[in-house]
Amino acid sequence: MLRSIKGLKDILPQQTPQWRYMETLAHTLATQSGFSEIRIPIFESTELYARSIGGATDIVEKEMYTFPDRDGSSLTLRPEGTAGVVRAVLEHHLLESPSTRKLYYLGPMFRHERPQAGRYRQFNQFGVEAFGTEDPLMDVEVIALLWRFFNSLGLKDLTLHINSIGNSQDRENYIQEFKRFILPKLELICGNCQRRYSTNPLRILDCKVPICQEATQDAPTLFDHLSPESASHFKTVLDGLTVIDIPFSMNYRLVRGLDYYTRTTFEITTPHLGAQSTIGAGGRYDGLVALLNGPSTPAIGFAVGLERVALLLSQHLSTPHPPLFFVAGFGKDAKPMALKLLHNLRETGIRADTDYKSVNLKSLLRSADKLGASYAIILGDDEARSETAILRNMTTKAQESVNLKEISQKILSLTL
RNA sequence: GUGGGUGUAGCUCAGUUGGUUAGAGCGCCGGAUUGUGGAUCCGGAGGUCGCGGGUUCAAUUCCCGUCACUCACCCCA
Missing domain, CATH: 3.30.930.10 (Bira Bifunctional Protein; Domain 2)
Structure with missing residues (x-):
């Protein structure tokens, strides 16, 4: 892989x-x-x-x-x-x-x-x-x-x-003094710090190796040399x-x-x-x-x-999404209408989706549920004939028939 | 660069004191009379048991190597 x-x-x-x-x-x-x-x-x-x-x-x-x-x-x-x-x-x-x-x-x-x-x-x-x-x-x-x-x-x-x-002047002065202090203890401290003595002596103070911490215990502090x-x-x-x-x-x-x-x-x-x-x-x-x-x-x-x-961060810190509307279109005549509806909803600014793999109403509703949709819009051939769609609330199961011409506005009012 | 730990299904993990078809839960897909989801029940797909070598009649299991992930040293945000 x-x-x-x-x-x-x-x-x-x-x-x-x-x-x-x-x-x-x-x-x-x-x-x-x-x-x-x-x-x-x-x-x-x-x-x-x-x-x-x-x-x-x-x-x-x-x-x-x-x-x-x-x-x-x-x-x-x-x-x-x-x-x-x-x-x-x-x-x-x-x-x-x-x-x-x-x-x-x-x-x-x-x-x-x-x-x-x-x-x-x-x-x-x-x-x-x-x-x-x-x-x-x-x-x-x-x-x-x-x-x-x-x-x-x-x-x-x-x-x-x-x-x-x-x-830089303070530090220069201090480094001289610190080097004088640590020189006699050079044999005690870790190899890394021995190298630091010439490259970056201040970092010896920051070393976490216990022997180094001990060795610098009584070191003069930079703070006192400001x-x-x-x-x-x-x-x-x-x-x-x-x-x-x-x-x-x-x-x-x-x-x-x-x-x-x-x-x-x-x-x-x-x-x-x-x-x-x-x-x-x-x-x-x-x-x-x-x-x-x-x-x-x-x-x-x-x-x-x-x-x-x-x-x-706590897992809860996240910005919530607006409600999702799932378009459940099935049937020969209804599918093109569902495509148009989905497109219109999105252009209206509504969060909308569908699932092209599902072919019957049962699997469409299952997909709606899995995607966490708040509403499903059911559009089969029966609805296509009367130019309506069924708006189904996925949590309450309440549903009503809505004219396709009015549905975008209707949904927009729901999301406010 | 140095050390320790861990590698079995998409995920979390069992398991085999070496033995033939490798398991569970969750997830995924489907079905339960044909246009109504979640729960339940039933079914299904999915694994070179990290990879390579060795020992053995036989290795996912033991040994060696290797790689990956992970934690720590170091260093830094």
């Missing part, structure tokens, strides 16, 4: 209503907060991702779907959304207009990881990016939008973890969250995996998803726009993993 590619999955009819619900909510909430939708390509030049995400990260090192174009240039399926949005923003000068500095997107991302619960090789993200201000209240606004999205979906037991990793500006920025963010009653949990060890993050970083977790507990995360990236040859521009954003959210 032909199967889908490993780590990819179909979203089946039973699930699509929930997806629409999530997506609609994302559009609504983002728009309410003044964000405009942007749609960008799902692949870009490899260089864009390599430069923005960081060469020493796992994403760039081993998780990208990279392939040569026919002219030999290297392309990559997008592993995340921010880099592409920044590229588009610069290419189309969106920073020039106040109305296009807050953007959101929805769409598939690709990472070649080993699949497991809540982790796929193609997965969908809802993300927002706000450019051009370093006001900490923008941090609050972005986090509040993320929080509100989850709340509106009825998600429970969520924790907002938050930290500040400072600006510059006065970064510290005051962070304090204003926390105060702002308090003002609007968003509970948070300080997490000094929270270091995000992408190189471009600065200052505020945050992550929302759930205890109900096994190992993949993060359902949304983000932070500031004040240096990225400049890194991609744009004007020095502060920015902040988040991304939500929609597959993970979908796993948490």
Whole structure:
């Protein structure tokens, strides 16, 4: 049997209503907060991702779907959304207009990881990016939008973890000190972390291996090494969250995996998803726009993993369909009339269907029942002769004869 | 990339201490006097027992390999 590619999955009819619900909510909430939708390509030049995400990260090192174009240039399926949005923003000068500095997107991302619960090789993200201000209240606004999205979906037991990793200078200073601290313990920590010592020392703090956690127990915290500006920025963010009653949990060890993050970083977790507990995360990236040859521009954003959210959604979250009318046409003369009726109903805006496999009234009604029709419209040769049809309520079994000329209007009044 | 678990009908799973026609429930299709559905009863279709090899008179069952799915490590949304 032909199967889908490993780590990819179909979203089946039973699930699509929930997806629409999530997506609609994302559009609504983002728009309410003044964000405009942007749609960008799902692949870009490899260089864009390599430069923005960081060469020493796992994403760039081993998780990208990279392939040569026919002219030999290297392309990559997008592993995340921010880099592409920044590229588009610069290419189309969106920073020039106040109305296009807050953007959101929805769409598939690709990472070649080993699949497991809540982790796929193609997965969908809802993300927002706000450019051009370093006001900490923008941090609050972005986090509040993320929080509100989850709340509106009825998600429970969520924790907002938050930290500040400072600006690049703060981090540089801290890294020096942290390296001095960890150097004597280098033999104790895991091999992965020994490698990180030279590539990405901050991630040692985030390591889940017990010996590493122990080794960094008394490490100096980045939090204590923030510059006065970064510290005051962070304090204003926390105060702002308090003002609007968003509970948070300080997490000094929270270091995000992408190189471009600065200052505020945050992550929302759930205890109900096994190992993949993060359902949304983000932070500031004040240096990225400049890194991609744009004007020095502060920015902040988040991304939500929609597959993970979908796993948490209650099955009841779906938009109900309008009532279905089943046209049961049978008999030589009646069938063409039934075809015309079905077509007319649909043109009138009524949800209508039939079943071409069923040939007698019994099997037609059975099909009507299986399809969940609210009404069946019976049109046999007897009815055809008098230009009428029988309108049957499938739940009450009440039925009446209706003139074919009036039936669309009659049905329209029923659906209101 | 590394480890664990699982692969029998469309779905959920039994089963065979190795033995000849492999089962159930649900679902699907049909019938119960010919133009009235759902319930009930009856019947039917549907399986290379993941794939390949080995042991054996005999393998779905035991052994080896392989693939797929899954969970976890890692990493991240």
